[in-house]
Amino acid sequence: MRIEDLKAGQEIRYSGKLIVMRDQAQRRLKEIVDRGEEPPVDLRGQIVFYAGPAKTPSGKPVGAIGPTTSARMDDYLEMLFKLGAIATIGKGKRSKKAIEACKKWKRVYFVTPSGTAAALSKRVKKSRVLAFEDLGPEAIYEIEVEDFPLIVAIDSNGNTIFKE
Amino acid sequence: MINKHVISEKIKKAIVEANIKINPEVEEIIERYEGPFSDIIKENYRVSKEEKLPLCQDTGIVEFFVFIGHEVKLEEPIEETLNRAVGEVYSEYPFRYSVVSDPLFERINTGTNTPAIVHIFQVKGKSLEIRFLVKGGGSENLTVLRMMTPTSDVEKVKEFVIEHIKEHGAKACPPLHVGIGIGGTADKALLLSKLALTKSFKERNKDPKYAGLEKELEKELNFLGIGFQGLGKGITVYSVHIEHFPTHIATLPVAVSVDCYLCRRGKVTFED
Numbered sequence: 001m002r003i004e005d006l007k008a009g010q011e012i013r014y015s016g017k018l019i020v021m022r023d024q025a026q027r028r029l030k031e032i033v034d035r036g037e038e039p040p041v042d043l044r045g046q047i048v049f050y051a052g053p054a055k056t057p058s059g060k061p062v063g064a065i066g067p068t069t070s071a072r073m074d075d076y077l078e079m080l081f082k083l084g085a086i087a088t089i090g091k092g093k094r095s096k097k098a099i100e101a102c103k104k105w106k107r108v109y110f111v112t113p114s115g116t117a118a119a120l121s122k123r124v125k126k127s128r129v130l131a132f133e134d135l136g137p138e139a140i141y142e143i144e145v146e147d148f149p150l151i152v153a154i155d156s157n158g159n160t161i162f163k164e
Numbered sequence: 165m166i167n168k169h170v171i172s173e174k175i176k177k178a179i180v181e182a183n184i185k186i187n188p189e190v191e192e193i194i195e196r197y198e199g200p201f202s203d204i205i206k207e208n209y210r211v212s213k214e215e216k217l218p219l220c221q222d223t224g225i226v227e228f229f230v231f232i233g234h235e236v237k238l239e240e241p242i243e244e245t246l247n248r249a250v251g252e253v254y255s256e257y258p259f260r261y262s263v264v265s266d267p268l269f270e271r272i273n274t275g276t277n278t279p280a281i282v283h284i285f286q287v288k289g290k291s292l293e294i295r296f297l298v299k300g301g302g303s304e305n306l307t308v309l310r311m312m313t314p315t316s317d318v319e320k321v322k323e324f325v326i327e328h329i330k331e332h333g334a335k336a337c338p339p340l341h342v343g344i345g346i347g348g349t350a351d352k353a354l355l356l357s358k359l360a361l362t363k364s365f366k367e368r369n370k371d372p373k374y375a376g377l378e379k380e381l382e383k384e385l386n387f388l389g390i391g392f393q394g395l396g397k398g399i400t401v402y403s404v405h406i407e408h409f410p411t412h413i414a415t416l417p418v419a420v421s422v423d424c425y426l427c428r429r430g431k432v433t434f435e436d
Contacts, residue, residue, distance in 0.1 A: 011200065024271065051221070052221065052222075052260065052262075053221055053260070054217075054218055054221045054223060054258055054259055054260035055258045055259065055260060055261075056258065057215075057217070057258040063217070063218075063221070063258045063260070064212075064217050064218045064219075064220065064221040064223075064258065064260075065221050066220060066221045066222075068222070068301075068302065069302045069305070069335045069336075071335060072305075091302075091335070091337065091393070091394075092302075092334050092335040092336075092394055093334045093335065093394060111393070111394075111395075113201035113204050113205060113208075113393055114220070114302070114337045114393060114424075115205075115208070115219060115220045115337045115424055115425055115426050116201070116204045116205055116207075116208035116219075116220075117208070117217070117218060117219065117220045117221040117222075118208050118209075118211040118212035118215065118217040118218065118219060119204050119205075119207040119208035119211050119212075120204070120208075121211075121217060122211060135273075136261065136273045136275075137221075137260050137261070137262070137273075149201060149204055151200060151201075151395070161395065161396075162334065162394065163389075163396070
């Protein structure tokens with residue numbers, strides 16, 4: 001399925017890779033990009049999941065994991081799209097600026113249920129740290145998910161499920 | 165004298181339960197919800213219970229409200245006991261450390277989820293009551309204070325609360341528990357709004373005027389239709405609680421705090 005075909009409100013189940021990062025990692029990423037240096041992760045064709053997992057219990061691929069508030073990171077969205085990300089996943093309504101960015105770059109924003117970290121962790125098969133390990137729960141991770149529940153909250157035409 | 169280990173053990177158990185077991189008042193309401201993601205929301209508390217995983221990855225900053233009798237003797241300052249309990253729980257369980265040391269410059273994780281936030285109130289008698297909230301960052305970011313003009317009426321206060329929830333409610337994992345503090349000084353109003361969140365959904369303000377306002381706000385906030393997860397289906401708020409306090413003739417502080425849909429809280433009591 002192509003990103004451009006997704007419509008606001010559509011429910012899908014996603015299986016594949018996600019790049020997990022949030023506030024501080026994006027801030028650091030921006031500093032690197034602004035200095036003209038090579039980013040430590042390749043975001044081309046990737047989906048960015050705004051999350052910060054809890055500790056991994058022994059013998060499990062990942063600890064409790066779930067979305068954090070996306071709107072806090074609206075200022076970094078344009079950068080993610082420029083670096084090649086095709087979608088973001090988080091929770092909650094986003095700014096007009098974020099909607100405009102989705103429209104301009106033909107990208108989408110998904111929501112996944114918040115406060116359901118135990119259930120979502122069951123859908124994560126693998127996890128590894130990619131960069132910024134010193135940030136702890138705010139490091140950049142790559143996870144592999146199966147049947148991950150998503151709803152298209154902003155589609156590539158800028159349509160949104162949230163009320164104004 | 166109340167033994168520090170006795171306090172610590174009971175508090176630890178209560179914090180673990182708040183993070184892992186669904187609040188029964190919340191469960192009752194979620195069971196009736198049938199909108200988007202309802203299957204996962206219900207599956208979540210079954211998984212967390214079976215696997216001892218936290219309900220939410222944001223296992224919060226723990227905020228304590230300590231009501232200590234004036235005749236109670238302790239072995240050490242209560243804040244020390246509580247911080248040790250939090251540190252132990254968060255190290256022993258697969259909970260996230262979400263506390264950073266310096267808020268502005270070096271946001272370095274303390275690696276213990278401490279310090280916790282501790283508010284102490286002295287009361288009469290020989291008992292020690294400790295209430296707490298496991299406060300996630302998403303819901304905490306919705307806390308707001310407005311110093312209204314002293315001539316503002318009930319409608320103005322309602323308008324402020326409704327506008328705030330309408331604009332930001334979806335970000336904090338609704339349905340929300342809404343706590344409102346009215347009166348006192350700025351800081352007192354904020355504290356009262358947090359204390360309001362420690363109440364059971366079924367409690368009502370003892371003053372019928374405030375109880376009436378709680379009910380009206382509940383009704384009007386639910387009319388916003390934000391719904392579970394902000395997706396428009398189901399209720400928007402569980403309950404609204406108001407705590408009020410006398411204030412200065414020139415002021416009318418109004419504070420709003422919210423708790424996310426999990427409402428992770430607890431209460432533990434001891435007798436000396």
